[in-house]
Amino acid sequence: MAQFYSAKQRVTTKQRITVTISELDPFGQGVARHNGKALFVSGALPGEQAEVTVTEDKRQFMRAKAHRILQPCAQRETPRCGHFGVCGGCQQQHAAVALQQASKAQALSRMLSQEGAPPVSVDTIISGQPWGYRRRARLGLQWQPRQQRLLMGFRQAASNDLVALRQCPILVPELEALLQPLHQCLSSLNAVRRLGHVELVLADNGPLMVLRHLDALSAADREKLERFSHEHRLMTWLADGSDSLQPLQEAMPFYRSFDLQLTFSPQDFIQVNDAVNQQMVAQALAWLDLQPDDRVLDLFCGMGNFTLPIGKFVQNVVGVEGVAALVRQAEYNAQLNNLRNVCFFQHNLEEEVSRQPWAAQGFNKVLLDPARAGAAGVMSHVVKLAPERVVYVSCNPVTLARDSQTLLSAGYHLERVAMLDMFPHTSHLESMVLFSKT
Template sequence: MAQFYSAKRRVTTRQIMTVTVTDLDGSGQGVAHHHGKTLFVSGALPGEQAEVEIVEEKRSWARARTKRLLSTSPERVAPACPYFGRCGGCQQQHASPELQQRSKAKALSRLLSQQIGEPVAVENIIAGSAYGYRRRARLGLHYHARSQTLQMGFRQAASSELVAITQCPVLKPELDALLQPLHQVLSSLQAVRRLGHAELVLADNGPLLVLRHLDPLSAADREKLERFSHSQQVALFLAPDSETLEQIAGEMPFYQLDGLTLTFSPRDFIQVNGELNQQMVAQAMAWLDLQPTDRLLDLFCGMGNFTLPSGKRVENVTGVEGVAALVAKGAYNAGLNNLNNIAFYQHNLEEEVTAQPWAAEGFNKVLLDPARAGAAEAIPHIIKLAPESVVYVSCNPTTLARDSQIFLAAGYRPERITLLDMFPHTGHVESMVLFSRK
């Protein structure tokens, strides 16, 4: 007689405890301690006492969520968004912008100090508007068969589920105003069941829409979308696949920076926060103290966000970027702005650079703006060039701290550190460091 066994279900009892939050980490979680273990508590602020529930536990730390606040911080504020707590886009609308900035600066300073081995202070914080700052948004689209409705919105935190929205206070007002009419027109399409996502971008010459559709659109659907683009004064681009972009209505977008015009494709990377981007570029130019005799190397240059403004000030600039389309756009924009002292090169900066035609040039100053992975492969070559100063723009404090050690070992010192509050209400930390050779 056969016997069948089934594994016993493991019953986990969620621990609930009372703690006092003492700090806020860089990603916006409250920090508390209980029986020698560090707790990271979502939804609680420094100075608050709360009943919390453990949701993940390790040997030396645990994650918890707030069940009930027993006291509240004077820096707790009412979130401006009705979807806060469900939508995964923002994590810190319950904290004042000043608390968010101080906590990120403190976390950045602590991490850099630990890695460098000596106290390092964040010199200043560059901040702008806490709301209405995002000039780009990618909206998920999902047709709900049971209710026969189109859901449009952002993903929940750590989930693929959509939170359907009708407003978003962190978007630029011009984009926020488009959410409801956009949902209406998309819901009316024959292809409503076969839509991928919608992307809204606010350029200096107006908003644009990129619609990803999974099947060819009918003539009637295309006509509806064109009418929408004209009535809402939105440039319209259709994307039948991840490579193709069909311009239906409106002009190609551009933005102004330091008196220059930078055109871009709707799919090109541009900084989401235009106001902070202006301040960031101005700060980098000032830190580098660019002179007419300088030769600047700009690594991970994109389409020239720093390269082109630098070209107005120095003898020549070389920009290096891994994405060929961005290199082509940078070269186009240099010509558009009559900057003849700029050269762009395409190269994967995670690979060896010694044999590259630009690598032997005599650069006396360097700027780098890498992705989250950092610039560990490129920094040894920068050190060989022996520039007098380097500005490192970072979107990941962990890789910035790691890369800072390489500069430190080569005789460079972190002279100035700025926190860039590029993404208020989120856990993202942007920063900029000026390294000078001893």
């Protein structure tokens, strides 16, 4: 008689324990110790005693969710957004802004410090208004056939499902005010079942929208969108999946920086937090100590966020960027602002750079602003240039710490560190570091 083995189902119970939180990590999780392991607790803050439910128990760490706060700390705040805890956009609205900034600065200091060397301190925290700061947002659109309704919102935490967004207090007020009327407009379209996403941006000359649609829009739908755009003074582009956007009206968005007018396409990357961006650019220029005879290299330059302001103060500045469309926009803005000492090159900076026409020029100062992957492919070339000063702007402290080793090994000194509070209430940790060679 054949016997079949039937494995017993593993029964897991979610352990509930009481712990005291010692610190806040940069992702907004409280940190405690339990059974010799680090325990990361979502929803708990330093100094709090909390009853928590363990959700994950690994060999070296544990994760848990706060079930009940027994002793709340003075830096706990009531979240402003009704979607907090469900929406994946913010992780730290329950913590005072000062606590958020301090925890990120401590994490940055820890990641940049080396064993056996004095700890690296964060000199400056560059920040702006903690609410109403976000001038760009991409909202998902999803038709729900059972409820016969259109969902519009950000993704839920750890999910592909959308939050039905009613408010968003981190959006600039001009964009937050559009949320409900825009949802009503899109819900009335014949193509409501075949919409992809919508992107909202606030330029200095008004708000703009890019609507991604999966099928061709009818004349009636276009008319509704045109009427909505006119009523709300909204620059609108339609995106059907091709490489180009179709404008509903002739308009060119722009923003101002250092008395320069910088135009951009709705598809171009611009910094989300304008106030912090302005301060960041000013601080970078001050750290570079720009002089009239300087020759500056700006790597990963985008559409010239740093390059063009630098051009106002130096003999020559060269920007290098991998995205051709951004290079074209940067060149246009240099001409628009009559900056004839600025030039741009398109090159993938993850590839060999030594034979590039710009690479052999005698630069005495360098700025880098890479994406999350960092600048590993170009750091050795920066060292060969032997600039007096290097300013590294980072959106990922892990790759910043890695790339810093190349400069430190080549005799550079880490002079200044700034934490950029570009995204309050979120886990994003951005920074800027000055290196000098003596």
